[in-house]
Amino acid sequence: MSALRIAPFTASPALDPARRPAPDALTDQAARWAEHVLRTARHLPPVYVTRKALDAVAFSLRHGLRRLAVPTKLVGVAAHQPAVEALARSHRLPRALRPRLVVSRTRRAEGGPERLAVLAPQPDRTLAPLGYVQPKHVAWLAPLLGAGGGSAETDGPHPPAASVHLVEVTGLGRRERGLPVTLGVNVRIEPATPDVTQREPRTAPAVLAVRLWRDADGTARMSCPHLVRHSPSGPEWGYRGSGPADCARSVLIALVDEPTADAHYQAFKDEVVAVLPETGAIIQRTAVLAWLAGRAEAPAQTTTPRTA
Incomplete structure (x- = not known):
């Protein structure tokens, strides 16, 4: 199984809101487009697909387009x-x-x-x-x-x-x-296919990545909601435990869906979250989909709430 590529956390300058036509819709379309590409063009590396999806969002915003356009x-x-x-x-x-x-x-x-x-x-x-x-x-x-x-x-x-x-x-x-x-x-x-950009609304919007970082006092933060199952005190990463288990599950729910998260978050915790740098990371949706594809041949083990 190929290693999951995790980008170190870096801050990005905010775009002028006046130049952003429906950015949430564009990022959602880009995430669905990337999922379609990973499914149909398996020769393309996930890192390239992620970069191309982000380039498409930037291009669409720059040209004032309401729909995702891949240049x-x-x-x-x-x-x-x-x-x-x-x-x-x-x-x-x-x-x-x-x-x-x-x-x-x-x-x-x-x-x-x-x-x-x-x-x-x-x-x-x-x-x-x-x-x-x-x-x-x-x-x-x-x-x-x-x-x-x-x-x-x-x-x-x-x-x-x-x-x-x-x-x-x-x-x-x-x-x-x-x-x-x-x-x-x-x-x-x-x-413009419904299978790529216009599916029925999901319980959570598709996002391209989840950011993990720490406040000045060292408190772990995520750009996605912390969905408590094991660690009421908050998420964590960099080791195996309750905080990293909640981090893994919350990230998978944000980037994929809840059934997938419940089936794979313990393995995701062990293989990915436990080895993240202490300072934080950016976990890309396309990288997670590639990681899941690598596990497809192994039977998924659905977990029940337990101490991580």
């Missing part, structure tokens, strides 16, 4: 420069009016790996290829493109659960200075 760039655009040149005219449009692109499943050869081609609508209603979604994103994006292997523009009983939008054509500044350049295409992917 990325297309590959293979060098072969389609005329279409990219035509797309560059969209830079004069407000971001909200820039064209929604079309994604189509394809394979380079029979039996080869699936690729996701990205195309731009043309004035004559044809589609011009621009390039491809990066291969590392195909595994999680392809399941969101609807049934039957259609495109992200398909209408019907199984509408697509993700859309791809132009962000910018890169390299225009170099071209204006007369320098040789191959134009690139940056896009944003908006996953």
Whole structure:
């Protein structure tokens, strides 16, 4: 089983509230997106998925988006420069009016790996290829493109659960200075499936991480509620005992759900909470999901309240 990665506690500067459109909704969507990616793209390390989820939240906030958008760039655009040149005219449009692109499943050869081609609508209603979604994103994006292997523009009983939008054509500044350049295409992917971003409300909102720290007098604190079972005096970590047991259970409830917490918190206490640094840590949701996945083959032992 791979070790759970725990980040040391660091403080982050607060964002200006005026620049945060529905941040709670965005972080909830990011947590669900990360869960979907971990389930469908197992080749991606949990640390990368966490970083990408946080980047998506920051990007969405920076651009004033109400829905989570995952930024990325297309590959293979060098072969389609005329279409990219035509797309560059969209830079004069407000971001909200820039064209929604079309994604189509394809394979380079029979039996080869699936690729996701990205195309731009043309004035004559044809589609011009621009390039491809990066291969590392195909595994999680392809399941969101609807049934039957259609495109992200398909209408019907199984509408697509993700859309791809132009962000910018890169390299225009170099071209204006007369320098040789191959134009690139940056896009944003908006996953919109109920399975990823719009599930029914849960008993507790999905969060990306739980922070553990100590006050000046050494009192242990958590960014999630302390749900008392073993230690009325408060949570703890860095050893095995009642306080760490409550810490483990409270963290798992905050990051996953109560049934999962009750099944695994004693093991989580022993393997993770007991070895945390005394000063504190940030426990990432994607890291916890990866830890749970590593235990999937072992039968879960549901615990009953007892002295930890």
